[in-house]
Amino acid sequence: MDARAVPTWLHAQIEYLRNNAPLPLKVENLRAGTRGGHVMDRFTLLVPCCLSNVKWEVVFNGLDAKVAPDIIFGVDDESFQPLANSSEFSPGSFLRDWTVTEPNSLLKLILVTRGSYLDYQRHRVEAVNDPRVKFEINTMSGLQGLEMCITTASDRSEEVNFAVPLVLEVEAPHLPGSHLPSSTLWNDISLQVKFPLQRGQTSAGPPQLKLVAPPAMREVFDVDDVRLPVWPGNICLVEYIPSLQQTLQQQVREARASIALRRSFMEALFPFFGRPLEADATYCRRISLLASSGAFTFLVHLALPIQFPKVQPTLTFQSSQHFDTRGRPLVSRTYMDYPWSPRWDAPQMAQRIMDFVADECIAFKKQCNDLLHHQR
Amino acid sequence: MQGGREHGEHQGLQPEEQAPLVYDMRGMGYSPEDILLCVDADAEVNVEMKAGVGVKGLSRLDAVKQALVLFVHSKLLMHSQHRFAVATLRNNAVWYRQEFTNDMEIIGQAVRGLASGGTFPRCDLSELFQMAATEAHSSHAMDRTLRVLLIYCRSSVVPEVTLQMPEKQRLFTFDALYLHDKPTRDNCPQRVYDVLVDALERVSEFEGYIFESSSGSARVLFRHICVLLSHPQQRCAQEEFDAPKDLAKMVAPVPRTSSSGGLPQLRKEGEDDGSVPRTF
Numbered sequence: 001m002d003a004r005a006v007p008t009w010l011h012a013q014i015e016y017l018r019n020n021a022p023l024p025l026k027v028e029n030l031r032a033g034t035r036g037g038h039v040m041d042r043f044t045l046l047v048p049c050c051l052s053n054v055k056w057e058v059v060f061n062g063l064d065a066k067v068a069p070d071i072i073f074g075v076d077d078e079s080f081q082p083l084a085n086s087s088e089f090s091p092g093s094f095l096r097d098w099t100v101t102e103p104n105s106l107l108k109l110i111l112v113t114r115g116s117y118l119d120y121q122r123h124r125v126e127a128v129n130d131p132r133v134k135f136e137i138n139t140m141s142g143l144q145g146l147e148m149c150i151t152t153a154s155d156r157s158e159e160v161n162f163a164v165p166l167v168l169e170v171e172a173p174h175l176p177g178s179h180l181p182s183s184t185l186w187n188d189i190s191l192q193v194k195f196p197l198q199r200g201q202t203s204a205g206p207p208q209l210k211l212v213a214p215p216a217m218r219e220v221f222d223v224d225d226v227r228l229p230v231w232p233g234n235i236c237l238v239e240y241i242p243s244l245q246q247t248l249q250q251q252v253r254e255a256r257a258s259i260a261l262r263r264s265f266m267e268a269l270f271p272f273f274g275r276p277l278e279a280d281a282t283y284c285r286r287i288s289l290l291a292s293s294g295a296f297t298f299l300v301h302l303a304l305p306i307q308f309p310k311v312q313p314t315l316t317f318q319s320s321q322h323f324d325t326r327g328r329p330l331v332s333r334t335y336m337d338y339p340w341s342p343r344w345d346a347p348q349m350a351q352r353i354m355d356f357v358a359d360e361c362i363a364f365k366k367q368c369n370d371l372l373h374h375q376r
Numbered sequence: 377m378q379g380g381r382e383h384g385e386h387q388g389l390q391p392e393e394q395a396p397l398v399y400d401m402r403g404m405g406y407s408p409e410d411i412l413l414c415v416d417a418d419a420e421v422n423v424e425m426k427a428g429v430g431v432k433g434l435s436r437l438d439a440v441k442q443a444l445v446l447f448v449h450s451k452l453l454m455h456s457q458h459r460f461a462v463a464t465l466r467n468n469a470v471w472y473r474q475e476f477t478n479d480m481e482i483i484g485q486a487v488r489g490l491a492s493g494g495t496f497p498r499c500d501l502s503e504l505f506q507m508a509a510t511e512a513h514s515s516h517a518m519d520r521t522l523r524v525l526l527i528y529c530r531s532s533v534v535p536e537v538t539l540q541m542p543e544k545q546r547l548f549t550f551d552a553l554y555l556h557d558k559p560t561r562d563n564c565p566q567r568v569y570d571v572l573v574d575a576l577e578r579v580s581e582f583e584g585y586i587f588e589s590s591s592g593s594a595r596v597l598f599r600h601i602c603v604l605l606s607h608p609q610q611r612c613a614q615e616e617f618d619a620p621k622d623l624a625k626m627v628a629p630v631p632r633t634s635s636s637g638g639l640p641q642l643r644k645e646g647e648d649d650g651s652v653p654r655t656f
Contacts, residue, residue, distance in 0.1 A: 263401050270399035272626075274619030278454045278607040281404035288454045290602050292620035297599045301453055318453065320446060320598045327445045327484070331453075358623035 006030065006040045009065045013106035014043075021107060023048050023114075024214075032062075039063065047114055049121070050149040051163045051192045051212045058106075068098035069106070071113060076152055082116040091116055121149035125160055132202045133160055133195060139238045140164075153196070160195040160202070162237060163212075168249055189213045189223060189252075191244065193237060206231035211248075219283035221255040222306060255306065259284050261346075262304045265313075268346035272354040273300075291357060296365045297321065300357055309349070312340035317361060322368035325375055330368045335360070397616055405609035408457040410476045410515040412524045412548075413444060414504055417464040417493040420529040423557070426592035436555050437492065439594040440527050443601040444487045447525075450605055452480060459520075461511070462486045465528070466496045469504035476511075499530065502539035505550075505579060512547035521581075522548040523608055528572065531556040531563040535571050537578075546581040549608035553600060554588040565590065582608035585617075 006014070014027055026046040032039055041062030046053040057072040071091075073080050082091040091113045099105060125148045126137060140146055145165040150158055166189050194208040209231070211223040229243045262284035269276065269289065277299070279287040289300045299318040305311040317332035324330060338356045340349075415421075421437040451458045459476035460483045463469045473486040504524065512522040528535070552572045556565040569588050576584035587600040603617065611617070 267399055267401055270397075272621070274621045275397075275399060275606070275612055275617055276610070277602075277605045277619070279401065279404070279406070279610060280455075281401050281406040281610065284401070286454065288450075288605075290605070290619040292622050293624045294622065295595070297595075297602060297620055299450060299453075299602065299605075316453075318450065320602050321595060323442065323446070327442065328449055329446050354623065354626070358626065361623065 005032070005038055007062050007065065009100045010041060010060055010062065012103040013100060016103040017107040017110065020104070022111075025107075025110065026053070033059075045110065047110070047117075049114070049117065050147045050151075050161045051190055052151075054117070058110075065100045066098075068095045069109070073117075077117075077120075080117060080120045082113055082120075085116065118147055118149075121147075124150045128160060128197065128200065130197070130201050136162065136195075136236055139236050143238070158197045160197060162193040164191045164193070164237065164241065165189075166191055166241070166245055166248060168245065168252055188217070189248065191241070219285055220259055220306065221252065226251055258306060258308055262308050264346040265304070265309070265349055268350040269353070271347075272350050291361070293358065293361045293365070296361065298361060298364070302353075309342035312336065312338070312342075313353075315353070315357070317357075317364045319364070319368050322372055324371075330371060332364050332367070397612070397618065405521075406607070407519055407521045407609065408455055408459070409451070409607070410459050410461070410511065410520050410522045411451070412461050412463060412508055412511065412522070413447075413487070414463045414465055414469055414524060414526045415440060415444075415490050416527055416529045417466050417491070418496045418530050418533070419492050419494060420531065421492045423529070423555075424592070425594050425597075434594060436529055436592075437490065439597050440555075441487050441490065442594070443597050444527075445484060446598055447601050447605065448483050448487075449480065450602070452478060454605070462490070463504065463507065464490065464493070465499065465504065465526070466493055467498045468500050468502075469507060471507070476515075496530075497533060499528075499533050499535040501526075501535050501537045501575060505537065505541055506539070508548045508550075509541070509545070516547075521608060524548055524550050525604060526550070526552045526572075527555070528552060528568070529555045530568065531565045534564060534567050535575070537575055541579050543578075546579065548580070549582045550576050550580040550584045551604050552576060552584070552586045553597075553604065554586065555597070556588065556590050558590045583611040583613055585611070585614050 014030075017025060018027065025048070028044045028046065030040050030043040033042060039062035041060040043058055045056045045058050047056060054074055054077075056074070059070040059072065061067040083095075086092045089112060091109065094105075094109045094112055098109075125133065128134075128150070137148075140162070143164055144167075147163045149161050151161055153159055165187070168187060168189065190212045192210045192212050194210075195202045196208070209228050211226055211228070213221070213223045217223070226248060229240070229247055231240060266276070266279055266284060266287050269287065273289045273291055277288045277290050285304050285306075287302050287304075289302070291298055291300055297320045299320065301316045301318065302313045303316075304313045315335040315338065319330045322330040335356075338360075339352055344352065415437075421440070422435045425434045425436060425439050427434075448460055451460075457478060459478045461474055461476045462472040462483070463474075464472050472490065473482075477483060504526070508522060508524045515522040552575075554565070554569060554572060556568065557563055559565055565588070569586075572586055576586055585604055585606070587603070589596055589600065599620075603619070606617070
C-alpha cells in the first residue's frame, strides 16, 4: 500500500482494521476515485460470511475526513437495507456519529454492518418455505457461532448454507514456537452445509458437506483428507455433528502427535550434522543442514510430510561450489526412496539419514563436476 | 598479529566446564526474514581473489556476487517468503534497491549490477544502521525479522559509527563478512575487524556472526556465506556453531538414551571448526 498517497487519517483506520480485526477481513484494491488521481480513498473489502467472502466496496472522500464512507454491497444483495434500522448499535447510528478521532471507527462500522448482513441473510433463510430447512433452523438455534445465508450458484439456482464452527477438545501444550495459540489453530475448523433449492424446495437426499479450515492449517492437517461420517437417513445437522466431532477429534490428535514426532526427529539430527541452518519451528515441516565431505561443502534440505513418520522425509542436496550457466547453485533430484522405517526411534532415523547423506553426497559431487565439465 | 580484542566471558571457561551443546526447538521463533545486503563499493573490491583450478582473474566483487546469488538462492529454497534488498557502502551506506523482494530474477539483476564507485577514505556505518532501524519497523509490523549482512573489503579504513544507536534498541541482526589483505605495516585489518565485532555486539538483536578472510579463496567465502544462512532467531553463539561436520571423518555418535546423561562424543581430526578468532 503506498502510504504516501493515502490520507493519514484513512491509513490509520485501515491499519487498525488490519491489525485488530477479530475475523479475517481483507482490504484489496486500494485506489483513487479517478483515473490518475492521487488521493487513494476507496477499496474493496472481503468480509467472511458463512465461510465464504462477500465483496463490499468502501468509498471515502479522501479530501474530507468528516464525511462518513459509503458501502456498496454486492449485486445479489439489493434487498439488504441496513439503514432501515436506526437503533442505537445499527450501522446507521455509526454513520451518523462518524468521526476519525479514534482509529477504530472503520472496524466498528464494518463489524456492525456485518452483523446486520448476517441478520438479513438469516431472515432470507427463515423465509424459505421448506419443512426441512425450517426443521434445521428450529433445532439449531442453540448452536454457538452458527451462520446461515442464501447463495446463488453459477446456474442461478439458490442454495441454503449453514456454517457451524466445530468445537474440539484441545489438550495442553501449544505448537512449538508458534505465535498462534493452539486454540486459534484447532478450533477454526468449521462445517459448511449446503441444501440446494429447486423451486424453493430442498431435495430428499443428504446435503453437501464440506470441512473448512484456515489455510495455515494445511501445514499440519489437511481437512480435505478427513473422511466425513455418512449422513444416515433422516437426521438433522444437530444430530450429525457429534459423530463428526468425534472423527475429527481423533484425526486432530494424530496430527498433533505427528508434529511432536517431527520435532523430535529434527532435534535428533543435531548430534550428527551439527546445528541446522534453519528449521520450520512453527509446523516442523522443513529443515536445512550444512554438511561437508572433505573439501566439498553442501546443503541438505529435508521436507517432512504431514503423515510422518509413516511417510518418510524428502531430501534434496544443494552444492555451495557448483553453479549453472545462470549462476544458480546446482541442486540434486528429490530423494524419497532411501532406507527408512517408521518404527525406528528418532536417533536411529537421524543416524540412517546421516549414513545415506555421507554416501550419496559423493555421487552428487560427481554429478555436479560432470555437469560443470559439460558446460565448459 | 598483536593487540587482539579478548572477551572475558570466554577466557574464564575451561573446555571441560562448558555446558553441552543443545538444540531444543521448543520456543524457537521462525519469522520470514527481510535481509539487507550491503556491499562495499570501494575500489578494494576489485582486488583479485586467489587463482584456483580453472578460476582466474576473479575479483573480490565477482566472488561476492556469486556468493550472494548462492546465499539468496539457498534462503529461498529454505523459505520462499524471505526477502532481500541491496545497498552499497561508500563513505556512507546508500540504497541500491530499497524495496524488499523475494523475486530471484530481480535480486540477481541487482546483485550483478553492483560495481565499485571509487576510493572512499572514510566509512561511517551510522546511516546503514538508521536505514536498517527504519526498515525494521515495517518488517516487524509484518511479523518479519530484519537482518543486515555487510560485506566489507577495505584493509586500511576503519569504519566508524558516529551516531550511536540507543543501547536498549536492538531492532535488527547484524552480520559481517570482511575480505582484506594480509596485515602489513601500512594497513590495519585487525582494527577494522575489532570495530566490526564491537558494532555487532552493540547493535545486533540476535547473535550476529562475523567472518574474515585474507586468503582470497572463493571456496572459503562460499562456505562462510553458507554459515551466514543460519536464521537469526535460531542461532547459538558463533563459537558454538559446529556445522558443517565432515561426514567423511565422522565416527557415529553413541545414540542418546535416557540413561546416559551426556551428549554423544564426536571425533574430529584437525577440523576447521569455523569459530570466531579474536586475533589473526
